[in-house]
Amino acid sequence: MWxxxxxxxxxxxxxxxxxxxxxxxxxxxxYPARVPLSGEDVTEARRH
Structure with missing residues (x-):
């Protein structure tokens, strides 16, 4: 079964x-407080 x-x-x-x-x-x-990764800083960090 495993x-x-x-x-x-x-x-x-x-x-x-x-x-x-x-x-x-x-x-x-x-819920901006619960999801801090949904900000614009993440998109800027991914571009570099």
């Missing part, structure tokens, strides 16, 4: 990360 746990865990992790990114994009304006 063989089935590997793809299920990978799927859960991918869905969790995608859900977090989606929530950060959706709730960035509503």
């Amino acid at each position: 063989i089935l746990a590997l793809p299920l865990t990978a799927l859960a992790l991918s869905v969790g990360v995608y859900g977090l990114l989606w929530l950060m994009e959706r709730g960035g304006e509503e």
Whole structure:
């Protein structure tokens, strides 16, 4: 049964990360304190 746990865990992790990114994009304006990475400083840092 542990063989089935590997793809299920990978799927859960991918869905969790995608859900977090989606929530950060959706709730960035509503929760600026909880999502400090959604500011313009991150985009400027990624450009360099």
